[in-house]
Amino acid sequence: MEASQAASAWSSVNSGIVLSLAAVLWTVVWNSLQSLQLHHLVGRHLARHARRLAAVVDPYLTVTVAEHDGGRMKRSDAYREVQAYLHRATCDASAGVRHLRAEPAKNPDAFVLSMADREEVADVFRGGVTVWWLAYSTPPREDDAGGGFYWGGRAARADRRFYRLSFLERDRDVVLGEYLPHVRREGRAAMVRNRQRKLFTNLAGDTWGDDGGWCESVWSHVVFEHPKTFDTLAMDPARKKDIMDDLDAFRNGKEYYARVGRAWKRGYLLHGPPGTGKSTMIAAMANYLDYDIYDIELTSVRTNTDLRKLFIETTSKSIIVIEDIDCSLDLTGKRKNKKKKDAAAAKNDTDGDKKESPPSEEEEKDKEGSKVTLSGVLNFIDGLWSACGGERIIVFTTNHVEKLDPALIRRGRMDKHIEMSYCGFEAFKFLAKVYLGIDAHHLFDAVRALLRDVDMTPADVAENLTPKAAGDNADTCLAELVKELEKAKADKAQAKGKAAATAAAEEEVDGDDDEE
Ligand SMILES: Nc1ncnc2c1ncn2[C@@H]1O[C@H](COP(=O)(O)OP(=O)(O)OP(=O)(O)O)[C@@H](O)[C@H]1O
Numbered sequence: 408m409e410a411s412q413a414a415s416a417w418s419s420v421n422s423g424i425v426l427s428l429a430a431v432l433w434t435v436v437w438n439s440l441q442s443l444q445l446h447h448l449v450g451r452h453l454a455r456h457a458r459r460l461a462a463v464v465d466p467y468l469t470v471t472v473a474e475h476d477g478g479r480m481k482r483s484d485a486y487r488e489v490q491a492y493l494h495r496a497t498c499d500a501s502a503g504v505r506h507l508r509a510e511p512a513k514n515p516d517a518f519v520l521s522m523a524d525r526e527e528v529a530d531v532f533r534g535g536v537t538v539w540w541l542a543y544s545t546p547p548r549e550d551d552a553g554g555g556f557y558w559g560g561r562a563a564r565a566d567r568r569f570y571r572l573s574f575l576e577r578d579r580d581v582v583l584g585e586y587l588p589h590v591r592r593e594g595r596a597a598m599v600r601n602r603q604r605k606l607f608t609n610l611a612g613d614t615w616g617d618d619g620g621w622c623e624s625v626w627s628h629v630v631f632e633h634p635k636t637f638d639t640l641a642m643d644p645a646r647k648k649d650i651m652d653d654l655d656a657f658r659n660g661k662e663y664y665a666r667v668g669r670a671w672k673r674g675y676l677l678h679g680p681p682g683t684g685k686s687t688m689i690a691a692m693a694n695y696l697d698y699d700i701y702d703i704e705l706t707s708v709r710t711n712t713d714l715r716k717l718f719i720e721t722t723s724k725s726i727i728v729i730e731d732i733d734c735s736l737d738l739t740g741k742r743k744n745k746k747k748k749d750a751a752a753a754k755n756d757t758d759g760d761k762k763e764s765p766p767s768e769e770e771e772k773d774k775e776g777s778k779v780t781l782s783g784v785l786n787f788i789d790g791l792w793s794a795c796g797g798e799r800i801i802v803f804t805t806n807h808v809e810k811l812d813p814a815l816i817r818r819g820r821m822d823k824h825i826e827m828s829y830c831g832f833e834a835f836k837f838l839a840k841v842y843l844g845i846d847a848h849h850l851f852d853a854v855r856a857l858l859r860d861v862d863m864t865p866a867d868v869a870e871n872l873t874p875k876a877a878g879d880n881a882d883t884c885l886a887e888l889v890k891e892l893e894k895a896k897a898d899k900a901q902a903k904g905k906a907a908a909t910a911a912a913e914e915e916v917d918g919d920d921d922e923e
């Protein structure tokens with residue numbers, strides 16, 4: 408044992424001496440060639456053989472995977488996949504990783520662990536091919552800091568992170584041809600296993616990625632946990648099935664969209680009065696498809712470019728939502744901030760005769776930044792950029808479909824228009840089944856007749872069908888609903904009578920004026 412250690416120490420000293428001698432010799436030869444003006448010729452010749460030379464001295468090849476490849480527009484999928492792939496090896500005691508990065512995980516008590524910088528882990532593929540992964544980072548380049556391109560900002564100022572894969576020259580074909588695709592496949596599978604559905608909003612922030620990585624994003628998110636599914640959404644069953652079939656066709660339509668040469672995306676326009684279940688429908692869609700939701704608050708988006716940026720940072724398998732599109736976008740091309748305006752109007756009302764206060768700094772800033780235009784939104788939906796990524800659903804909701812510009816909602820942009828209406832008899836029957844567990848009752852006919860005359864939202868019907876006291880059952884709940892509907896019908900008749908009386912009175916006054 409000792410003899411072999413001594414021999415290996417001696418051989419490393421020897422090779423050190425040989426390398427130093429070679430370096431000195433090389434300098435002497437190179438200087439002589441330069442003085443004879445022959446260095447260009449020899450240099451070209453040497454460059455051709457440099458690779459082979461390197462393989463003799465250092466028989467390793469490397470592949471580097473950068474966190475942001477190309478521009479800084481998007482985190483590289485390959486990097487995230489490698490990170491997810493290496494997660495198990497990193498936590499394995501036998502891998503010998505001594506420095507780990509700990510980041511918050513799904514489970515509030517746990518951490519997601521990954522390799523710290525300069526840590527290396529070995530991996531064996533097919534029992535014979537050994538490779539080594541090294542994690543490292545470099546400071547941001549100076550030209551990044553100014554924000555180059557429009558991406559700029561904090562993402563550009565963050566360290567540039569990499570994984571470097573090293574392997575023996577003789578394993579080149581296996582590593583490049585089989586191992587690397589295997590890493591990506593396994594990494595993707597790990598990401599899907601760990602995936603939590605998310606609800607994103609366009610408030611810029613630093614956020615933890617699926618893989619536990621710290622990513623800087625124009626979106627911030629919370630875990631999406633909405634209980635509404637199509638099973639509990641009250642709607643005419645035939646219409647519901649139609650929507651579910653449409654979603655299925657979209658989800659399975661990758662080849663179809665490629666064949667007909669269209670981007671793999673679909674637009675839905677949900678319109679109808681308040682409280683008829685538009686937002687609820689979006690939650691049901693996301694639960695059904697198992698997609699993330701990106702909820703865009705258009706009034707906080709400053710420019711068309713920012714809108715595009717938001718779009719690029721969305722991932723596939725997602726639903727991008729713009730609620731109340733008619734309120735967020737002035738169709739002449741300017742935006743207005745409905746909520747702020749409402750609040751301001753309410754304030755003015757309560758202030759009564761107080762003088763109007765000068766606009767606040769925030770309002771001024773908002774005015775300056777109000778540059779999202781209709782054409783920006785149209786581009787967002789079906790411009791060239793909208794095709795990147797694929798498998799996205801875009802949903803607009805509105806209470807006033809008639810106010811929307813036809814260009815915005817034409818087929819191809821909003822492919823499917825879904826009207827969410829007041830509760831009809833079919834939706835009522837569905838609610839009765841879900842809430843009371845009944846398919847028929849002698850009061851059903853009365854409800855059917857009343858629902859024809861009265862507009863009641865599914866939310867209100869559901870509220871009436873909910874048992875509230877210990878003795879409540881199907882009879883009492885339905886009786887309660889009938890009572891409410893009759894009351895609503897009487898109120899409606901009274902309002903109509905009043906309106907007719909006012910109109911008649913006005914006509915009479917007009918008539919008197921004419922006579923005079
Ligand atoms: N069809 C329905 N089935 C079951 N519950 C419903 C249905 N429609 C509405 N609700 C319930 O009514 C409430 C309001 O619904 P929701 O927020 O989806 O309405 P909306 O159409 O988005 O209204 P708005 O136009 O004001 O945004 C929710 O709590 C939801 O659970």
Ligand SMILES: [Mg+2]
Pocket residue numbers: 685686687730804
């Ligand atoms: Mg809503």
